[in-house]
Amino acid sequence: MSIEFHGPYLALEQNALGLKLTPISIRELLFISEAPCEVFGIKDGLYKKIIAKSSAVSNNTVKELLQKGQHYLFVFRTERHLLIEHQQENLRQVTRSLSVGDPVEKAVKQMNLLTINLGYLYANSTSDELLDLQFQSAKNLANFLIDKSELHEQVFQEYLKQKHHFILAQPALSSLFLMGILKNANLYNNSEIINLFLTSYFKDIGMSAIPTEKYDQEELSESEKVLLAKHAQHSVEILQGRTTLGPSYLKIIENHHSFSLLTQNLELNLNSDDNILAGFETMLVTVMDVISAMISGRPYRTASSLYESLDLIKLLIADQYPQEFKLIVTYFRSFFFNGRKGEIF
Numbered sequence: 001m002s003i004e005f006h007g008p009y010l011a012l013e014q015n016a017l018g019l020k021l022t023p024i025s026i027r028e029l030l031f032i033s034e035a036p037c038e039v040f041g042i043k044d045g046l047y048k049k050i051i052a053k054s055s056a057v058s059n060n061t062v063k064e065l066l067q068k069g070q071h072y073l074f075v076f077r078t079e080r081h082l083l084i085e086h087q088q089e090n091l092r093q094v095t096r097s098l099s100v101g102d103p104v105e106k107a108v109k110q111m112n113l114l115t116i117n118l119g120y121l122y123a124n125s126t127s128d129e130l131l132d133l134q135f136q137s138a139k140n141l142a143n144f145l146i147d148k149s150e151l152h153e154q155v156f157q158e159y160l161k162q163k164h165h166f167i168l169a170q171p172a173l174s175s176l177f178l179m180g181i182l183k184n185a186n187l188y189n190n191s192e193i194i195n196l197f198l199t200s201y202f203k204d205i206g207m208s209a210i211p212t213e214k215y216d217q218e219e220l221s222e223s224e225k226v227l228l229a230k231h232a233q234h235s236v237e238i239l240q241g242r243t244t245l246g247p248s249y250l251k252i253i254e255n256h257h258s259f260s261l262l263t264q265n266l267e268l269n270l271n272s273d274d275n276i277l278a279g280f281e282t283m284l285v286t287v288m289d290v291i292s293a294m295i296s297g298r299p300y301r302t303a304s305s306l307y308e309s310l311d312l313i314k315l316l317i318a319d320q321y322p323q324e325f326k327l328i329v330t331y332f333r334s335f336f337f338n339g340r341k342g343e344i345f
């Protein structure tokens with residue numbers, strides 16, 4: 001039996017709830033069969049329990065909540081860890097069973113769970129446990145997808161449908177693209193490609209210095225802008241000595257926003273194969289980041305199409321680096337043939 005509160009008692013009950021509840025992202029309810037804790041929403045301006053503990057939840061539940069305009073969800077602060085642990089166990093399970101079942105479905109599920117867990121990691125970037133789980137799971141996904149370039153387009157389309165927060169979605173998209181292009185380039189062995197995938201995936205972890213929801217504002221405050229400008233350096237500080245990524249990969253992370261410096265480096269190092277490769281990799285990481293940023297929407301601007309983003313990249317690099325641009329276009333060509341028939345470069 002539940003007791004209905006009215007008048008001043010209702011206000012007291014709401015106040016008490018307000019103090020005990022903490023917000024969650026609605027996407028944290030994806031891939032859950034049974035609610036590990038109670039979930040509250042807001043109805044007529046009041047907190048209201050919408051999912052009881054242990055009740056059945058499906059991906060349709062999330063869809064229905066979104067359709068009803070229930071975007072803001074909460075759980076008890078004391079139960080927050082139950083949801084996090086549940087999703088981490090989910091991630092471990094999918095990581096262990098990636099090769100069983102439909103490969104696209106598995107890869108997309110793994111990417112979605114990685115994205116949910118990236119949110120937990122960004123909220124607590126000093127946790128070794130969180131970083132280890134994320135790193136190992138991302139590595140497994142990379143291993144799984146490295147010889148399956150033909151599935152990338154489908155994985156990309158399905159993943160995009162979940163509309164994760166762009167801060168959390170962008171690393172997965174840019175790393176997937178990077179992997180496909182590096183594989184096509186035939187210049188790297190699989191272990192180098194996987195390290196570069198991980199380099200790309202973790203390059204923005206320094207952005208966790210600013211809470212994810214703050215990025216929804218078009219203008220950050222002055223102090224936040226300073227933090228954002230230093231995020232590449234901050235990423236290196238967070239990762240140093242805590243993963244298997246070596247100094248040359250951390251260098252790419254440190255330089256992933258120095259595009260002008262990067263083009264200078266490429267020119268200066270034309271006689272040194274090693275340096276050309278280092279510059280080439282950094283450029284690709286940056287370019288894939290630009291594409292992924294453009295195709296994922298922001299609250300203050302709509303998403304561009306893949307075609308539009310490649311048009312910009314063409315302007316940026318095609319004259320100076322025609323071979324590199326050709327590699328990029330070759331990889332994305334299958335996306336156009338599969339996804340948008342009739343549009344060819």
Ligand SMILES: [Fe+2]
Pocket residue numbers: 203204231232256257
């Ligand atoms: Fe970045």
